[in-house]
Every structure is written in C-alpha cells, then in structure tokens.
Amino acid sequence: MNESLDRKKVILGLSGGVDSTTAALLLKEKGMEVTGLYFDVSSGNEEGRRAAEAAADQIGIPFLYRNVHQLFQDTVIDNFCSEYAAGRTPNPCVFCNPTVKFKILTQEADRAGAFHIATGHYARTAYNAQLGWTVRRAASEKKDQSYMLYRLPAEVIERLLLPLALMEHKEQAREIARQNHMNNADLKDSQEICFIADDENYADYIKRHGYSIEEGDFIDKEGNVLGRHKGLIHYTIGQRKGLGITFGKPVFVTAMDPAANTVTLGDHEDLFSREVICSGSFFSMTGSSCMPEILEGARVMAKIRYAARPAPAQIMTKPDGRILTVFDEKQRAATPGQSIVFYLDDCVVGGGFIE
Structure with missing residues (x-):
C-alpha cells in the first residue's frame, strides 16, 4: 500500500x-x-x-x-x-x-x-492473522449486508470504513x-434495483434492452408437457405465484433449461437439496477463484441468498474447479445466478455463483 x-x-x-x-x-x-x-x-x-x-x-x-x-x-x-x-x-x-x-x-x-x-453498508471489516483482511457480518443480523461484499479483494477491504x-x-x-437536521432523514428507502424505474418491471426492462423473449413449455420432472410459459425471464426457482397455470394444488418452479426453453414445475419438496455447486468463485485471501488451502474441506457457514440464514456446511473443490458445498440440512431453492457466500465465524471468506 x-x-x-x-x-x-x-x-x-x-x-x-x-x-x-x-x-x-x-x-x-x-x-x-x-x-x-x-x-x-x-x-x-x-x-x-x-x-x-x-x-x-x-x-x-x-x-x-x-x-x-x-x-x-x-x-x-x-x-x-x-x-x-x-x-x-x-x-x-x-x-x-x-x-x-x-x-x-x-x-x-x-x-x-x-x-x-x-x-x-451495514457490515464490518477486520484483520485476522490467519485470514488477512475480511468483511465481517454487521452487528445486526437483520440489516447485515456482508453477503453483498464477498467479492471485494483484501487490498480494498483494508482501506474500507463502514x-x-x-x-x-x-x-x-x-x-x-x-x-443533524438533515433534509433526507426520513427519505424512503430506494427501490430494490437502482437502475430500474419504479414504474417499470425488470422483464420489460430486459426486453427494452433488445433481448428477445420466447414462449416455451412447462414440463414436469418426467418431461411431460403441462402447458406454455411466457419466457424464462418471468420465472425464478421456488416461484409459486404468477405462473398462469393451475393444477388444483400448489406447484413451484423447480428448474429452468435455457437450451430447451423449458420451465420445470414440481412439488415443494422438490426444491430442497443438501448439495450446491458454484462457479465463478472468489476468495479474498487469494484474490482469485483459487480456494485457500485452509478452506479445502473446511466446515463453514454458508448462505445461498441475501435473506437466507447462514447454515453449517462443508466446502471442497471439484476436479473441474467448481466448488461443491454440502449442507448439514437441505436448503430450499438454491437458485442459479444467485451467490452462495461462505463464512468462518462471522468473517466472509469467499463465495461463488450458484450453478
């Protein structure tokens, strides 16, 4: 420095x-x-x-x-x-x-x-002799935003005040x-996605940016066609409402296949799994996708989405370089594209994008 x-x-x-x-x-x-x-x-x-x-x-x-x-x-x-x-x-x-x-x-x-x-941001930073500079969880579990900062390298965290x-x-x-008599003291919180206006939904925003959205088939896990969906961008894993199709019982989006343009529907129990694979990983200790040796096979706490509670798990590198996380208990709706973030105690050590 x-x-x-x-x-x-x-x-x-x-x-x-x-x-x-x-x-x-x-x-x-x-x-x-x-x-x-x-x-x-x-x-x-x-x-x-x-x-x-x-x-x-x-x-x-x-x-x-x-x-x-x-x-x-x-x-x-x-x-x-x-x-x-x-x-x-x-x-x-x-x-x-x-x-x-x-x-x-x-x-x-x-x-x-x-x-x-x-x-x-609501988060902390700390220096640890073993881990180096890391982001830590905030004092408030409800407000904690450390999940959002897992891709920051140590040289940035060292300079960061929160x-x-x-x-x-x-x-x-x-x-x-x-x-301090600030005029914005009671200003309402900003919308969830800062670059999309309040009067526009994200699907229309994506279409406006030139992406062609094609209808396709809803299928069950055996591949049987159940009906038609209005385009992959309208769905996410775990979704139940707004499907535009009824079965007389609750059904959920359990998988999406962009190659086949299909959305798989299933029961609630189909959403749960102990294993999560991620790619595009980042670890602050190495400043890269390379998992530090001290984390290989280590017991960690892991979050599969921002609002999820950290859950005990073990992490290891697969032969293809992706990271396998095995949770002690099944997790609901691990969603491709979202991040899985790893913690040792309350320190963020890395994470990646769920496959």
Whole structure:
C-alpha cells in the first residue's frame, strides 16, 4: 500500500440517501476529512445528483460527481440482462460492488491522496492473522449486508470504513440524521434495483434492452408437457405465484433449461437439496477463484441468498474447479445466478455463483 496516502482522508460513496449521509456525519464527527462521491449509473440522473450534492452541502463536505454509465452498462446491466435471458437470477449489487462501486472509490481515493474509502453498508471489516483482511457480518443480523461484499479483494477491504457497522436498525441512522437536521432523514428507502424505474418491471426492462423473449413449455420432472410459459425471464426457482397455470394444488418452479426453453414445475419438496455447486468463485485471501488451502474441506457457514440464514456446511473443490458445498440440512431453492457466500465465524471468506 502506498504509504504516502493520507489516513485522515476518506472518499465516501454518497447516494443522497440516509445511510450514506449518516456514514458521512459519523466520519466527520471522528475528525476524518470526508469527500462525498456520487456515482451516476444512468448518465443524466439529475435528481439523484442534486440529492447527493445537497446532502454534501448540508454536511459541509466536498462533493465529487462521476458519470459511470458506460462502465455500469458494459458490466452490470449487460450481465443482468444476459443472465435473466439464460434462465438465471442475478444479483446486480454483488456484481456492481467490485467492478464499479469500489473500483471507482479506490481510483478516486488514490487520485485524492486518501487512504480510506467508505460506504453506508451495514457490515464490518477486520484483520485476522490467519485470514488477512475480511468483511465481517454487521452487528445486526437483520440489516447485515456482508453477503453483498464477498467479492471485494483484501487490498480494498483494508482501506474500507463502514461507519454503520454496529447499528442494530435503520432508525438509528435516521435519528442521527435528524439530530443533524438533515433534509433526507426520513427519505424512503430506494427501490430494490437502482437502475430500474419504479414504474417499470425488470422483464420489460430486459426486453427494452433488445433481448428477445420466447414462449416455451412447462414440463414436469418426467418431461411431460403441462402447458406454455411466457419466457424464462418471468420465472425464478421456488416461484409459486404468477405462473398462469393451475393444477388444483400448489406447484413451484423447480428448474429452468435455457437450451430447451423449458420451465420445470414440481412439488415443494422438490426444491430442497443438501448439495450446491458454484462457479465463478472468489476468495479474498487469494484474490482469485483459487480456494485457500485452509478452506479445502473446511466446515463453514454458508448462505445461498441475501435473506437466507447462514447454515453449517462443508466446502471442497471439484476436479473441474467448481466448488461443491454440502449442507448439514437441505436448503430450499438454491437458485442459479444467485451467490452462495461462505463464512468462518462471522468473517466472509469467499463465495461463488450458484450453478
């Protein structure tokens, strides 16, 4: 790490929302020289820019604006659309964090001579003699966002400050903003997918980006045709509602085959499995897809989706380089495209994309 970087300076991702605003207030209170950085992922989001700039002005910190639309388009949006079109269910935040958000934060920090970067994520960081620099779970299990940060390399985590790490709930962040008379203290939370407008669903968004969506067959696990589906992008593993087909009993999406353009329907018990295979893995210790030797065959806690509870499992590398996770108990609806994330105690050690 460049020793010339100033450890009192920090570049903070400032969205204009209450979380990043409160993070800035807390850092400033500790005597840090904070600069707010707004990422424009849509090339012309004047409303978002004005909100972030107004927050920076109220806090009394410098403000930077960066148009990252093309980078975001080429990485996050293209991946999002192509994954859905292939019958997978991506998590764009997981993809964005290492390829856009934290990449730009570190570049701007280097340019400004700042050692630290910061965000309003609910998570912690820690240095461990065995694991190196890792992301840790937040104090609040309900608010914890460590899952979203598993693809960050150690050299980024070392520089990362997460001021909301110990907060038990969002109301604490709002209260700090209120105490500082911030105009956005009671602003509602942003929508789930930041680049899709509130009045547009993700299927229409994908179609608008030039992807052709074809109807196909609903089938059962024996391959018998049950009816017609309206295109793979409209479904995800575990889905029960909105199928457009009835059987007099609950049925669930249990598999999708993009090559055959089929959606398999089955019973609830068909969704459960002890084994999950992932590819595109990343481990912060190695900064690559290579699993550290200390994790080979190790007992870990693993999450198969953001909202899932971590569950005990064992992980090992298959001969083809993919990672096999064997859970102690069956997990429901492991979904291709989503991430499986591995923890030792409360430290994130790696993860990958579910196959």
